[in-house]
Amino acid sequence: MARLAQTAGLTDVQQEILATVRDFVDKEIIPVATQLEHKDEYPTQIVEGLKELGLFGLMIPEEYGGLGESLLTYALCVEEIARGWMSVSGIINTHFIVAYMLKQHGTQEQKDTFLPRMALGEVRGAFSMSEPALGSDVSAITSKGVKDGDEYVLNGQKMWLTNGGTSSLVAVLCRSDEGHPEGTAPHKSMTTFLVEKEPGFGEVRPGLTIPGKIDKMGYKGVDTTELIMDGLRIPANRVLGGVTGRGFYQMMDGVEVGRVNVAARGCGVAQRAFELGVSYAQQRQTFGKPIAQHQAIQFKLAEMATKVEAAHAMMVNAARKKDSGERNDLEAGMAKYLASEYCKEVVEDAFRIHGGYGFSKEYEIERLYREAPMLLIGEGTAEIQKMIIGRRLLEEYRFQG
Numbered sequence: 001m002a003r004l005a006q007t008a009g010l011t012d013v014q015q016e017i018l019a020t021v022r023d024f025v026d027k028e029i030i031p032v033a034t035q036l037e038h039k040d041e042y043p044t045q046i047v048e049g050l051k052e053l054g055l056f057g058l059m060i061p062e063e064y065g066g067l068g069e070s071l072l073t074y075a076l077c078v079e080e081i082a083r084g085w086m087s088v089s090g091i092i093n094t095h096f097i098v099a100y101m102l103k104q105h106g107t108q109e110q111k112d113t114f115l116p117r118m119a120l121g122e123v124r125g126a127f128s129m130s131e132p133a134l135g136s137d138v139s140a141i142t143s144k145g146v147k148d149g150d151e152y153v154l155n156g157q158k159m160w161l162t163n164g165g166t167s168s169l170v171a172v173l174c175r176s177d178e179g180h181p182e183g184t185a186p187h188k189s190m191t192t193f194l195v196e197k198e199p200g201f202g203e204v205r206p207g208l209t210i211p212g213k214i215d216k217m218g219y220k221g222v223d224t225t226e227l228i229m230d231g232l233r234i235p236a237n238r239v240l241g242g243v244t245g246r247g248f249y250q251m252m253d254g255v256e257v258g259r260v261n262v263a264a265r266g267c268g269v270a271q272r273a274f275e276l277g278v279s280y281a282q283q284r285q286t287f288g289k290p291i292a293q294h295q296a297i298q299f300k301l302a303e304m305a306t307k308v309e310a311a312h313a314m315m316v317n318a319a320r321k322k323d324s325g326e327r328n329d330l331e332a333g334m335a336k337y338l339a340s341e342y343c344k345e346v347v348e349d350a351f352r353i354h355g356g357y358g359f360s361k362e363y364e365i366e367r368l369y370r371e372a373p374m375l376l377i378g379e380g381t382a383e384i385q386k387m388i389i390g391r392r393l394l395e396e397y398r399f400q401g
């Protein structure tokens with residue numbers, strides 16, 4: 001049935017992985033997603049299925065027990081999963097970012113300790129930059145890590161941790177002045193700490209509290225939490241990469257691949273909205289014919305499908321660029337911006353095609369309508385993407401006069 005969002009040039013292995021994931025989504029996710037979402041219930045069984053499929057280790061190198069696949073394979077899997085239920089893609093996304101940061105920046109000991117267990121989904125990752133007073137402006141972080149012998153003592157409050165409760169390894173970005181003189185630029189005085197903890201809520205480790213879940217309008221099932229550090233002691237060997245002052249760059253590197261991932265989620269949700277809209281339009285009759293036969297509705301479907309195609313193409317381009325070893329911040333920013341905006345628009349059109357029924361919780365589009373806005377915010381808002389895109393364009397097209 002899927003004619004849209006095809007990807008040329010995939011290997012047999014990639015096609016096989018995608019077919020397996022699509023089958024899993026159709027059989028195990030779509031039939032239960034809306035019910036679980038309405039109950040805000042964690043999809044434990046689905047997560048077990050993802051572990052069996054090896055999805056938690058999809059991009060982790062084979063030497064650490066992962067599948068060693070590319071960012072493109074990963075993004076296409078995320079697109080399929082988000083087509084089923086966006087929250088499930090959120091469960092693997094933060095894990096993927098932390099595994100990626102470890103792979104790129106971790107010490108050998110950190111990779112050996114965490115990556116094999118992350119590949120199995122035994123250790124599950126979350127990352128934490130945002131605080132109550134900041135999200136876009138990462139340089140304003142106030143949480144602090146201060147050296148004390150062989151340890152660091154962390155204090156501060158973090159906000160909006162996806163998988164904050166269910167994860168067991170959190171990459172936390174803090175300010176760390178040690179070794180950096182007064183007046184050092186904020187992005188050069190930040191450090192990523194690898195914080196191990198028990199999954200769950202309350203005091204999950206001495207000095208570390210995860211209060212309950214934040215009640216959200218959508219993106220339910222997956223837990224989003226605060227994180228409070230009050231004299232949390234972290235051994236010095238849990239500084240990512242072993243050196244302080246590199247945290248900002250490490251996190252931005254992680255978020256950059258995360259942007260391709262959010263673009264892929266936008267593609268998946270938009271695809272599902274299109275499927276729901278095109279199906280409903282052929283069943284609902286008004287004025288003696290299916291509404292799909294009214295030109296206004298056909299035009300909507302045409303616009304929706306075009307947006308699905310365009311977003312998919314940009315997302316694939318951004319992933320391939322990264323896989324080729326090239327810098328992809330421009331492409332990732334564009335893909336994330338376009339895919340999330342188009343996703344919101346396609347979902348809105350599918351909602352309108354459903355008429356009054358779109359407003360009923362019995363119809364899947366109601367869930368998508370509450371999920372799409374999250375993609376406009378996560379991994380950097382539209383305004384932040386446009387700042388990145390604008391800056392890069394001015395670098396590339398510098399006036400030579």
Ligand SMILES: Cc1cc2nc3c(=O)[nH]c(=O)nc-3n(C[C@H](O)[C@H](O)[C@H](O)COP(=O)(O)OP(=O)(O)OC[C@H]3O[C@@H](n4cnc5c(N)ncnc54)[C@H](O)[C@@H]3O)c2cc1C
Pocket residue numbers: 094127128129130133134135136137159160161162163216219224374377378379380381382383384
């Ligand atoms: C469900 C959910 C899950 C999340 N998960 C995580 C997570 O796992 N880890 C994590 O660290 N964070 C997470 N976040 C936080 C998310 O990254 C931030 O919400 C996001 O970066 C925006 O920050 P903010 O909410 O503080 O908005 P602000 O930064 O306060 O921005 C408010 C508005 O001002 C605009 N704005 C800000 N600066 C500028 C500017 N210079 N020029 C023009 N406009 C500007 C923004 O675009 C936005 O429209 C999550 C958020 C949500 C809602």
